[in-house]
Amino acid sequence: xxxxxNGDVDGPARPMPHFWEHTIGSGHATLALRAxxxxxxxxxxxxxxxxxxxxxxxxxxxxxxxxxxxxTSFYSFFNADQIFxxxxxxxxxxxxxxxxxxxxxxxxxxxVFHYGANVSPPKDYEKWATLIRKLVAHWVERxxxxxxxxxxxxxxxxxxxxxxxxxxQSDYCELYRHTARAIKSVDSSLRVGGPATAANAWxxxxxxxxxxxGLPADFISxxxxxxxxxxxxxxxxxxxxxxxxxxVLRDQTLEVRRQAGERPLYYTEWCTSSNPRDTMHDQPYAAxxxxxxxxxxxxxxxxxxxxxxSDIFEENYFPSVPFHGGFGLLNIHGIAKPVYRAFELLHKxxxxxxxxxxxxxxxxxxxxxxxxxxxxxxxxFALPRHAITTEVVxxxxxxxxxxxxxxxxxxxxxxxxxxxxxxxMGSPExxxxxEVDHLMEHSQCNxxxxxxxxxxxxxxxxxxxxxxxxxTVTFSFQARDIE
Numbered sequence: 001x002x003x004x005x006n007g008d009v010d011g012p013a014r015p016m017p018h019f020w021e022h023t024i025g026s027g028h029a030t031l032a033l034r035a036x037x038x039x040x041x042x043x044x045x046x047x048x049x050x051x052x053x054x055x056x057x058x059x060x061x062x063x064x065x066x067x068x069x070x071x072t073s074f075y076s077f078f079n080a081d082q083i084f085x086x087x088x089x090x091x092x093x094x095x096x097x098x099x100x101x102x103x104x105x106x107x108x109x110x111x112v113f114h115y116g117a118n119v120s121p122p123k124d125y126e127k128w129a130t131l132i133r134k135l136v137a138h139w140v141e142r143x144x145x146x147x148x149x150x151x152x153x154x155x156x157x158x159x160x161x162x163x164x165x166x167x168x169q170s171d172y173c174e175l176y177r178h179t180a181r182a183i184k185s186v187d188s189s190l191r192v193g194g195p196a197t198a199a200n201a202w203x204x205x206x207x208x209x210x211x212x213x214g215l216p217a218d219f220i221s222x223x224x225x226x227x228x229x230x231x232x233x234x235x236x237x238x239x240x241x242x243x244x245x246x247x248v249l250r251d252q253t254l255e256v257r258r259q260a261g262e263r264p265l266y267y268t269e270w271c272t273s274s275n276p277r278d279t280m281h282d283q284p285y286a287a288x289x290x291x292x293x294x295x296x297x298x299x300x301x302x303x304x305x306x307x308x309x310s311d312i313f314e315e316n317y318f319p320s321v322p323f324h325g326g327f328g329l330l331n332i333h334g335i336a337k338p339v340y341r342a343f344e345l346l347h348k349x350x351x352x353x354x355x356x357x358x359x360x361x362x363x364x365x366x367x368x369x370x371x372x373x374x375x376x377x378x379x380x381f382a383l384p385r386h387a388i389t390t391e392v393v394x395x396x397x398x399x400x401x402x403x404x405x406x407x408x409x410x411x412x413x414x415x416x417x418x419x420x421x422x423x424x425m426g427s428p429e430x431x432x433x434x435e436v437d438h439l440m441e442h443s444q445c446n447x448x449x450x451x452x453x454x455x456x457x458x459x460x461x462x463x464x465x466x467x468x469x470x471x472t473v474t475f476s477f478q479a480r481d482i483e
Contacts, residue, residue: 002391002392002393002394003358003359003360003363003365003391003392003393003394004358004393004394004396005356005357005358005365005367005376005393005394005395005396006356006357006358006395006396006397006398007354007355007356007357007367007396007397007398008354008355008397008398008399009354009369009374009397009398009399009400009401009459009475010398010399010400011354011355011398012354012355013352013353013354013355013369014299014352014353015299015351015352015353016298016349016350016351016352016353016368017351018049018346018347018349018351019297019298019301019302019303019304020294020297020303020304020306020343020346021048021049021050021051021347022050022051022052022266022302022303022304022305023050023051023052023053023054023095023152023266023268023303023304023305024044024048024050024052024053024054024305024306024308024309025053025054025055025268025269025305025306025307025308025309025327026041026053026054026055026308026309026310026313027055027056027308027312027313027314027315028055028056028057028113028115028313028314028315029055029056029057029058029060029062029063029080029083030057030062030063030079030115031055031312031313031314032053032055032083032086032087033079033082033083034312036312036332036334037310037312038086039334040309040310040312040330040334041053041086041087041090041092041309041310042090043330043334044309044310044329044330045090045091045092046090047344047347048329048340048343048344048347049347050092050309051091051092051093052092052093052094052095052152052303052305053087053092053094053095053309054094054095054096054097054154054268054305055097056097056099056100056113056117056157057099057100057115057117058080058083058096058097058098058099059098059099059100059101059102059131060099060100060101060102060115060117060118061102061103061118062115063079063080064076064078064079065077065079065080065102065131065135066102066104066105066131067102067103067104068103068104073104073127075131075134075135077135077138077139080135081142084139084143088143088147093147093150093151094151095151095152095154095266095268095303095305096151096152096153096154097154097156097157097196097268098132098153098154098155098156098179099117099119099156099157099164100112100117100118100119100156100157100164101118101119101120101121101122101128102118102131103118105122105123105124105127105128105131106118106120106121106122106123107120107121107122107123108120108121110165112163112164113314113315113316114314114315114316114317115314119163119164119165120165121165121166121171121174121175122175125174125175125178126178128175128178128179129178129179129181129182130182132178132179132182132183133182133183133185133186136148136153136182136183136186136190137186139151140186140187145187145189148187148190149187149189149190149191151190151191152191152193152219152266153179153183153190153191153192153193154192154193154194154196154221154268155172155175155176155179155180155192155193155194155195155196156172156175156176156194156196157196158196158197158198158223159171159172159175159195159196159197160172160195160197160198160199160201160202161198169202169205169206169209172194172195172202173206173209176194176195176206176209176210176215177213177215179192180192180215180216180217181215184216191218191219192216192217192218193217193218193219193220193221193263193266194206194217194220194221195220195221195222196221196222196223196268197222197223198222198223198224198228199222199223199224199225199228199229200222200223200224200228200252200255200256201222202222203220203222203256203259203260204259206220207220207259207260207261207263217263218263218264219263219264219265219266219302220256220259220260220263220264220265220266221265221266221267221268222256222267222268223267223268223269223270223307224249224252224253224267224269224270225269225270225271225272225273225274226240226241226244226248226249226272226273226289227240227241227244227273227274227275228274237273237275237278237280238280238384238385240273241273241383241384244383245383246382246383247292247296249270249293249296249297250293250296250297250300253267253297253300253301254300257300257301264302264303265300265301265302265303266301266302266303266304266305267301267303267304267305268303268305269305269307270293270304270305270306270307271306271307271308271327272285272286272289272290272339275325276313276315276316276325276326276327277324277325277326278325279323279325279419280325280384281325281326281327281328281337281339282323282324282325282326282331282337282338282419283338283417283419283468284338284411284412284413284416284417284468284469284470285381285468286337286338286339286342287337287338287339287341287342287411287416287469287470288342288379288380288381288411288468288469288470289381290306290339290342290343291342291345291346291377291379291470292364292379292381294346295364295366295377298353306329306343307327308327308328308329309328309329309330310328310329310330310332311324311326311327311328311330311331311332312328312332313326313327313328319332320332320429320430321427321429322335322422322428322429322431322439323337323418323419323422323423323427329343333431333436333439334440335418335436335439335440335443336416336418336440336443337418337419337443338411338416338417338470340443341411341416341443341445341470342411342470344445345377345409345411345445345470345472346377348375348472348474349368349370349375349377350368350369350370350371350373350374350375351368351370352368352369352370353366353367353368353369354367354368354369354374355367360391360393362380362381362382362388362391363378363379363380363391363393363465364378364379364381365377365378365393365395367397372476372477372478373474373475373476373477374397374399374474374475374477375472375473375474375475376395376397376472376473376474377470377472378393378463378465378470378471378472378473379465379469379470379471380465380466380467380468380469381468382467382468388467388468389467390464390465390466390467391464391465392462392463392464392465393462393463393464393465394460394461394462395459395460395461395462395463395473396458396459396460397458397459397475398457398458398459399454399457399458399459399475399477400457401477402454402459403452403454403459403475403476403477404476404477404478405449405475405476406449406450406451406452406459406461406473406474406475406476407447407448407449407450407473407474407476408447408448408449408450408463408471408472408473408474409445409446409447409448409471409472409474410445410448410466410469410470410471411445411469411470411471412465412466412467412468412469412470412471413466413467413468413469414466415445415446416442416443416444416445417442417443418439418440418442418443421438421439421442422439450463450473450474452475459475461473
């Protein structure tokens with residue numbers, strides 16, 4: 001079944017801020033001291049426009065923020081400073097996740113991840129507050145108050161899950177109370193928020209707690225994945241997704257937006273699935289899912305932080321296989337996955353979203369106006385085990401001015417898909433520099449001329465969309481700025 005979408009290049013538009021570029025996820029704080037992590041972070045900033053990065057474990061023992069010998073506590077902010085100095089040097093800022101518990105303050109021995117991050121509550125909340133106050137005051141002194149006012153301080157990570165503590169709201173609220181007050185004691189304009197929950201949880205209750213206790217909640221943060229609460233325990237990722245529904249993340253975001261009210265809303269984790277070894281993360285499926293999800297979130301959130309920017313990631317182990325289904329946009333060698341190219345195409349978009357008429361069971365289309373261009377962003381997407389085929393899409397755009405050029409870029413099984421080429425090479429676990437360069441070439445999302453006609457003030461073109469694909473069609477105008 002073919003699809004038809006039509007609109008007006010010169011028509012009214014609504015804003016489309018690049019909210020997905022506000023923050024990107026990473027894994028473990030100490031990874032930010034690695035040269036390869038830093039090279040990939042710089043690239044994500046330069047090519048994708050990301051402005052903040054969030055990661056776990058800044059307060060954990062391996063960063064050395066607080067350690068104890070006997071009854072004496074030693075504060076050392078050197079490693080944290082090294083990380084933040086690098087971010088500032090490339091024009092980025094931290095989205096500071098205040099986690100996890102230094103052993104010197106921990107009330108128990110519960111840990112998470114292979115690197116053994118302690119997730120117990122503090123045994124002395126005043127000593128925890130002292131750490132937070134000293135650390136934030138140090139950053140204000142080092143970077144200046146005007147700079148740190150642009151940061152975000154998020155309290156803990158997914159406290160509703162027993163993997164990250166007791167899972168009790170009361171315990172989290174007590175931690176938040178002391179943390180928020182400590183931060184505001186440094187300067188009342190610094191931003192603190194939460195509840196940083198998994199699966200959109202506790203937002204209403206968290207806001208009510210803050211209001212009742214006179215506590216600040218400068219922003220709301222939470223997480224979601226399309227595999228949350230779907231399928232049955234023990235199901236694989238594909239079964240979980242098959243049990244999901246189209247646009248489920250949009251529907252959840254609408255509800256959390258309602259709960260957050262006027263407070264800024266930041267999703268500080270989301271991804272194609274919550275499985276850290278899901279091969280779909282490496283494939284065009286992820287690109288199509290991400291574009292559709294981001295475009296549907298426009299107007300609902302202030303930030304939408306994809307988890308994660310790189311496969312330099314070690315929650316369970318540090319991988320050696322180039323394409324192992326990791327969360328990253330880039331693999332361990334810095335080879336761009338299809339989903340990285342999707343973010344690259346999104347970054348190229350303008351900031352005005354035009355209205356389009358038309359609908360289709362698997363094809364979605366958006367028109368975004370730039371200063372001298374209009375881009376049609378197209379996806380052909382279905383959840384696993386749902387029917388999908390190649391679709392012919394007819395595009396018609398009214399325009400008072402004839403475009404001077406049209407180009408098309410594709411992400412699908414045959415374009416910007418280095419994993420498939422790696423599999424054709426025999427799926428080697430370790431790559432030579434020559435093989436890395438070869439796969440880098442196969443990861444490119446190159447522009448091709450687009451055939452179109454312009455007749456009676458109408459641009460017309462036809463595009464074939466492969467299953468699970470992303471395509472952009474861009475028409476460039478040099479005669480005038482499009483208002």
